[in-house]
Amino acid sequence: MEWSKIKNILIVALLLINVLFLYMLAQPAGAETDHRDEGALLSDTLSVLEQNGITVRADTGFEELQLPMLTLKFDEDNGTYDYAPTGKTHYLTEETALEDADRFLAEKGNFGTPGKDIRVESVAVSETNPDRFIVSYGGYYENYRIKELGITITVSPSGILRMEKQWASVAEAGRNRRTIIPVTTALLHYMDRVLTEEPGARKTVTGISIAYTVNTPYGGTVASDTAFPAWRFDAADGTSVYIPAYQ
């Protein structure tokens, strides 16, 4: 065969290969499933849950995600600390309580970037003393809450009275990311968990999110641990269930 013709064939073959690669790269990983199928699957899943007493009233629209594991390095001084009142008092509102707590935290150490790594979860009036506010912070990696990380500060008109700290820094995010299970699969696991732990219970899921959880059973002796992504399901009765998100 002529060399010119061989070149033509090779050019066509390489063009086809390149087009194929471009097509595959353009697809989100694992997106072979047709979106219409996903919709039908979600609808079927929700029906199954409904039949088992679980109603979902939360956003279920999640894109496929690939997430890494996290290595958390726990603070050595985690624990509960009580502080004496300063003697000076000032009028306390939700805003000033938050300001006091923010200032206190800034003095206490480095907890990452406020609003990014550490975020305010709630500011509430103390149930035991209406003059006091309880400010709760949560730990985050990117936009994902790390379940076990939190700082709770009791603010009074005469200063900070208590800090309960369970904190860790993200020492490292894994080099590789793994695709997490779709929300439909996670919902079925959630249903299975609920039916196993509370047979006959009726639940209304009001929130679905992705979080990280360490789930370490080792208490305060752990210096570092690995956090895995998990689907978090919040129910109207105040319960939250975490379903491991890796296959």
Add this chain to the structure above:
Amino acid sequence: MSRATIYKERIKTVLLVVLFITAVLLSYLYWRDSSFLEIKETMDNRLSLTTLASATIPEPSEFICPVSVDVNFGDGTFTSFHENAKGVWDLLLPFYIDFTKSSGLSVETLTDRQWDNIMSFQSARCCFDYGLPVSYFRSLGAANYGESDYFSDLTVLAFSKAFDDSFFIRSADGGCFRVRASEYDSSNILSAIENLRSLSTDQYYPMNQFLGTDNTVITPFSTSIDLPSLQFRPSVPDQDSDFNTNLARNFFGQSLDFIRTVTDNNGTTIFMYNYGETSLTVYPNGFFEYQDSPVSADKSISFTEAFRTASAFIADHGTWSAHDGKTIHFLLEGVDRDIYERSSVYTFRFRSHYGGRKIYGSDNVLTIVVTGSQITYYSRNLMIPAEEDFSVTPNTGTPNYPFVDVVSQGYKTIAGELMACGALEPPEDPGVLFDAVLEQITGIDTGYFEMTETPRKVCRPAWVLTFSDDIRIFYDLYTGEYLGTIS
């Protein structure tokens, strides 16, 4: 060829090169994600297995050796081989393998008294600490002569001139058997036993000859072996901060990205895979423990197959040497058999030896469990010699504390230890306590006893007195000081 054609061909060539480079780039972009890394990891693991397969995996015979070979020369002289028991075993074993191929083999049961009578003639007894399965001998070429109907393992393999057409077996459950051939030429083995006299370093005597007891266990008055104290240190290479991670890679592959890693404040690190179904715990001193949930494999394999599986796993996961590459000699110390669902379970325990002497204590042990063909447990508690020029100097004639003095002066301590272990009832007449202690002795040996000093551990040369129920009591070989008891 026209100028236009040449021009066209050049464009095609350039286009081909561009397309080829693009294809390579796109291919790289496509495969560079985790799936590529996973494939690479799989490849690495396969390569590692291939390397392992081609590497030398120690055979069971390298680790299987009697704890002693006791020889009665038949003229009132005795000896016992400990540090060179392996050499004597390798010499005598082929005789038994050949013997199993003799014609007309039959097995008969003996009483303990018959056994003792037979062994009072010229004889050699290869004594193990554990029951060695008969299937092991088949893997060495021994014929199946229906012995499994009588015993499944043996703790003593013996030959005696009393019946030179026979070998004698004591099984792990205490049964005594004579395996008799209708025709067997014993001249070679008798000659081999006689030649052991030249290898003997210490003269042994039955205790009943000099201690006023019925116990016929043989012992030297003293031993000429010079055993120095040994110092050991944790086997973690100095200043190796990546030790734990590198070790974990042996078990979980190169990428530990999806392995949960927990480190506690003491420096213990736990690596977990598949939500804890597989875990590796590495302690700060380099000891480690690996556990894997057994899968229902419904698979039974032979002792030898299980041993080879264990040996290959150890070779590939931390090696048979120390972490820093120092050579360590291990011998099989124990084997247990069990059943999990319908799979066979073999537990092998290996203990390190120095200068042919066993180190008794909690450390220096490898334990590995093979369930079906899967490794479900492996722990390695290993200390290594602290001195670079570690060696044992034999036969310098250093005087040591005579065994007779050990028992005559320490019998009350020994009795107390035996009573604490429930192996001896306090006699009504205290005057017979000495005799009661002597009656309980089932073996006398020398070895090392691991003391508990940290971080360096000292192992002291010791008289090792073995009693029933695997109780061992240790006395310093040179001072006669009581060192401890292991039960």
